[in-house]
Amino acid sequence: MVKRIVIEHPDIVLYEKDKKYNVEDDVKKPFRNVVNTGSLEIRKGTFRMLDSKHNPILKTDNISLEVNNIKLDSAIVKQDIPFQYKDYNLRCGRVFYRASRFYSITADSLQATDSSVAVTDFKLVPQYGRKQFTKMLSEEKDLFNVEAKSITLPYVNWGFVNDTLFVHAPKAVLDKVAANIYRNKEPKDDPTRKKLYSEALRNLDFDLKIERLVMRNSYIEYEEQLNFSRPAASVSFSRFNADIKHIYSAVNKKQIPATVIRVNALFMKKSPMSVTWSFNVPDASDAFTIKGRLQGLQGKSLNELSMPLMNIATDSDIKDVRFTINGNRNNATGSFAINYDNMKVAVYKKDGKEKNRFMSAIGNLIVKNDSNEKLKRTDIKVDRLKDKSVFNFLWRCLQEGLKQTLLPKAVTAVLPEGGKKQKKKD
Structure with missing residues (x-):
């Protein structure tokens, strides 16, 4: 029984082995007898794990480690943690x-x-x-x-x-x-x-x-x-x-x-x-509910998202947006509501550089300039694209609400569907 072991300034290097580790030779044989110690302390150590070309995989310095009441024997080394201890304290740079x-x-x-x-x-x-x-x-x-x-x-x-x-x-x-x-x-x-x-x-x-x-x-x-x-x-x-x-x-x-x-x-x-999102891990349908509210949004801020993805720019004051989405692994339904003033719409061509003046004129002619100080509501329904991310699914739900409340059908007909790539011209 050794009461205490102190190692000062160790430089520990672990190399990738040419052959696989052998449990019998590398672990069991060195610990056929019981090893007990009151504590092991390492002061100001360094550690490096290197690959076969001696490039670092893991490294750290200024290591201080204290492990108390250590025990090793031939039975313990077979366990997932190959030694027993009471407690430890590790600090490193x-x-x-x-x-x-x-x-x-x-x-x-x-x-x-x-x-x-x-x-x-x-x-x-x-x-x-x-x-x-x-x-x-x-x-x-x-x-x-x-x-x-x-x-x-x-x-x-x-x-x-x-x-x-x-x-x-x-x-x-x-x-x-x-x-x-x-x-x-x-x-x-x-x-x-x-x-x-x-x-x-x-x-x-x-x-x-x-x-x-x-x-x-x-x-x-x-x-x-x-x-x-x-x-x-x-x-x-x-x-x-x-x-x-x-x-x-x-x-x-x-x-x-x-x-x-x-x-x-x-x-x-x-x-x-503000957003609240809830789901149950055991539910095999992966049902979820998301409720959210967004206030005081200027249309110009939204253009950073809508222009590159939808070729649509808006200039408006969006006072309030509220949504509830109930979905699962296959689809989502819910409600979307918006209160806005001074709505103007600009639709751009596929290159995103030149304005489509005809569709913009139609859009501004048909779209209501404001929601008359009321929340304009619509129901949404979206089928999930299962090869797309979670956030693509949520964005498409919100995009559907925006399309139905802000933009006329004549304009939305020319928009790319969220999550799908536009085909390149031959």
């Missing part, structure tokens, strides 16, 4: 992890104990610019760039039960997240069916239970670009605050409460928006 071909993950610091995790200045960084990334794709794919000032789980319990991983936390906090999601429409469509969030959680193969996730003071932006000759359509949500309850997988649970997402933000940096 800057972390780098090459997560995939396209992304790396960095953080300025990491602190973890057996019951908590805290990360500062987290970044998910693309390895390529937008044009190079797009050229490398065989099918459409989003490009993510995500930062967070801090990620904190004040209490977390994790481990294995019968070889099944569990992660349970009463609360997780993400502070000052800045996320940009970009998609270029030039690569061919990805024809695979996309999962709604309820199905994605239902299909997780480990026991996840986060009672509450809070996102504070954040900024979310989505950009979609038909091709590099045209500007990207952009939709943004600033001062983004979200409170999400009951993020559960289905593993090892008899009952699961409804997942409820509540969001408050500024749409396009100016217009107050």
Whole structure:
């Protein structure tokens, strides 16, 4: 029995092996006898994991680690966690992890104990610019760039039960997240069916239970670009605050409460928006309900989205927008209402540069200039394009409401259907 082991300034390098690890030779033989120690302490260490070309996969520095009441023997090393311990305290400086071909993950610091995790200045960084990334794709794919000032789980319990991983936390906090999601429409469509969030959680193969996730003071932006000759359509949500309850997988649970997402933000940096989104993970139909309200939106702000995607520009004061969407994995129905003043419409040709004066004139002749200080209501019904994303589904629901309340049928007839690419001329 060794009471305490202290290692000063270790430089640990883990190389990729030419041959696969052999459990009998690499793990069992060194620990045929029982090993006990009161504590293991590492001070100011460094760690690197290298690939076969000695490029870093994972590295960190200024490591301080203390693990108490360690026990290893030939039986314990066969378990998912190959040693037993009472508790641990880990602190390290800057972390780098090459997560995939396209992304790396960095953080300025990491602190973890057996019951908590805290990360500062987290970044998910693309390895390529937008044009190079797009050229490398065989099918459409989003490009993510995500930062967070801090990620904190004040209490977390994790481990294995019968070889099944569990992660349970009463609360997780993400502070000052800045996320940009970009998609270029030039690569061919990805024809695979996309999962709604309820199905994605239902299909997780480990026991996840986060009672509450809070996102504070954040900024979310989505950009979609038909091709590099045209500007990207952009939709943004600033001062983004979200409170999400009951993020559960289905593993090892008899009952699961409804997942409820509540969001408050500024749409396009100016217009107050509130949304409540709820669904049930066990529901195989993936039914959901979204209720939202948007106030004080100027039409010019909406043009950043409507021009690149719909070739429509508006100049108006949109006082109030309200919507309720009830959907599932196949379709959605609901209601849409809008109150607006001084509506003017400009319809552009397919290139997005030249105004279609004839259709614009018809539009402004037929469309009502305002809603007479009342909410103009309509019912919406949309079939889901299952090879498109969740947000494409929601956008098409809102687009249908906008078409029916703001634009005459003569104008909407020339608009491209949301989510479908325009065919190129021969």
